[in-house]
Amino acid sequence: MSTDQHIVIIGAGAVGAATAVQALNAGLRVTLIEPDSPGGPQASSYGNAGWLSSHSVLPPASPGVWKNLPRWLKDPLGPLAIRWNYLPRAIPWLVRYLASAWTWPRVEHTAHALRSLLAGAPALHQALAAQAGVPHLIEQRGLLHAYLSEQHFRADSRAWEIRRNEGIQWEELDNDALHALEPDLHPRYTFGVLVPETGHCRNPGAYVAALVQLAQSLGADLRRTRATGFDIRAGKLRAVHTLDGDIPCDKAVIATGMRSRELARQAGDRVPLAAERGYHAVITQPEGAPRVSTMLADCRVVVNNMETGLRVAGQVEIADIDAAPNWQRAHILRDLLVSIYPALPAKPAEDRVDYWQGSRxxxxxxxxxxxxxxxxKDIVHAYGHGHVGLVGSARTGELVVQLLQNHSPTISLEPFSPRRFA
Ligand SMILES: Cc1cc2nc3c(=O)[nH]c(=O)nc-3n(C[C@H](O)[C@H](O)[C@H](O)COP(=O)(O)OP(=O)(O)OC[C@H]3O[C@@H](n4cnc5c(N)ncnc54)[C@H](O)[C@@H]3O)c2cc1C
Incomplete structure (x- = not known):
């Protein structure tokens, strides 16, 4: 395929931006459609935890997790909560969520598929960031899981065994080794697991913005509008409809993250995509911080020392995409952060703390x-990455470009079929 083939990529989050750069590198002509600022706070890619966790291969659910349902419904501030008024609409999604991880073999199936997508991701991101002139935004120092005790780590052994079967290696750190690595970490954490192959991004929003700038410098046309549908005649894509008129094209990519459901329907596929809402809190100029990005296993939050400050991100809230944020959840994250790194002030001044809510x-x-x-087949789906959309964006872009060029994808796309729930 040559540059006379015109590709419209809809959405300039991490997935759309990485796809655009790789399409241009492959010699395709690209128009990017994005109504807001690329990498801006409307995008999930802006506020995530920045983990480039090629080992994040386990699905969010696990066997027996259904037993937690009553707690999730009762506690609106728990690490996973479901808003009552959204429950009737959430039920079909929740049933599939629980069913897809009902047994360990199902979890292993998902882990194997995710590993094929995520393996080697930090290096792919390093290459993209270097090309975009922002190599400092991607670091590969490994990621740490901090546990209260070795016993707590052993209780997670099934998950780690699945990772080992996928070729993931790690180092176990006793109390002394953990605190030698992380002197600012609260002493209640006494066991650590360091996964060296992984990396992190020091400013996901700026990284996405830099990729879009790179795409523009390589010839992409950035249109600040919203895509609304497709002109398809006899199976051939003629144009993408937008609020500002049609954009004629040969092929299109749906990379609109959590807003992809309607465009997917117009492309002939009904997909059970839901918003798993999350939050972050950032404390600027932190007095204490991790050397290595850290997941605190007891409270299921991730802490990453970013260009903009010390970010803690997490929480899962199943609610309507456009429901008002519950900022109490972000305040919980702030309070957790200061308890994890005691050098931080117990009550940081509010002008030092920034909050964000977004949706996976x-x-x-x-x-x-x-x-x-x-x-x-001129339209390619590229969304629904849930908890791993930043790390998964680079390989996704590569695979999408292979499809756009009618090449065989380098990994099996069967597990990722948009029709798997049809
Ligand atoms: C709290 C939290 C922590 C997370 N931590 C991590 C992490 O550490 N590592 C990781 O890999 N992932 C993480 N994630 C998940 C990750 O952020 C997402 O999976 C990923 O950002 C999705 O990228 P995307 O490009 O598909 O969507 P988005 O980043 O949401 O981008 C979609 C873009 O499409 C645009 N758009 C929407 N509708 C239209 C339209 N009709 N026309 C044109 N454009 C449109 C939007 O404006 C937006 O800019 C986290 C998420 C959350 C909420």
Whole structure:
């Protein structure tokens, strides 16, 4: 395929931006459609925890997790909560979410598929960041899981065994080794697991913005509008409809994250995509911080020392995408952060703390949708990455470009079929 083939990429989050750069590198002509600032706070790619966790292969659900449902419904501030008024709409998604991880073999199936997507991701991001002139935004120092005790780590052994079967290696750190690595960490954490192959991004919003700037410098046309649908005739894509008129094109990519459901439907596929809402809190100029990005296993939050300050991110809230944020959840994250790194002030001045709420674009089985659309193979789905959309964006872009060029994808896309729940 040559540059006379015109590709419209809809959405300039991490997935759309990485896809655009790789399409241009492959010699394709690209128009990017994005109504807001690329990498801006409307995008999940802006406020995430920045983990480039190629070992994050386990789906969010696990066998027996259904026993927690009553707690999730009762506690609106728990690490996972479901808003009552949204429950009737959430039930079909929740049923699939629980079913897809009902047994360990199902979890292993998901882990194997996710590993094929995520393996080697930090190096792919390093290459993209270097090309975009922001190599400092991607670091590969490994990621740490901090546990209260070795016993707590052993209680997670099934999950780690699945990771080991996927070729993931780690180092176990006793109390002394953990605190030698992380002197600012609260002493209640006495056991650590360091996964050296992984990396982190020091400013995901700026990284996405830099990729879009790179795409523009390589010739991409950035249109500040919203895509609304497709002109498809006899299976051939003619144009993408936008609020500002049609953009004629040969092929299109749906990379609109959590907002992809309607465009997917117009492309012939009904996908059970839901918003798994999350929050972050950032404390600027922190007095204490981790050397290595850290997941605190007891409270299921991730802490990452970013260009903009010390960010703690997490929480899962199943609610309407556009429901008002519950900022109490972000305040909980702030309070957790100061308890994890005691050098931070117990009550940081509010002008030092920044809060954000966003939504993970989540499929119930924890796998994204990557593949051609039913109504026209000229349209490619590329969304639904849930908890791993930043780390997964680089390989996704590569796979999408292979599809756009009618090449065989380098990994099997069967587990990522947009039709797997049909
Ligand atoms: C609290 C939290 C922590 C997270 N931590 C991590 C992490 O550490 N590591 C990781 O890998 N992932 C993490 N994630 C998940 C990750 O952020 C997402 O999976 C990823 O950002 C999704 O990227 P995307 O490009 O698909 O969507 P988005 O980043 O949401 O981008 C979609 C873009 O499409 C645009 N758009 C929407 N509708 C239209 C339209 N009709 N026309 C044109 N454009 C449109 C939007 O404006 C937006 O800019 C986290 C998420 C949250 C909420």
């Amino acid at each position: 674009p989540s499929m119930p089985d924890g796998l994204p949708c990557i593949g051609p659309a039913s109504a026209s």
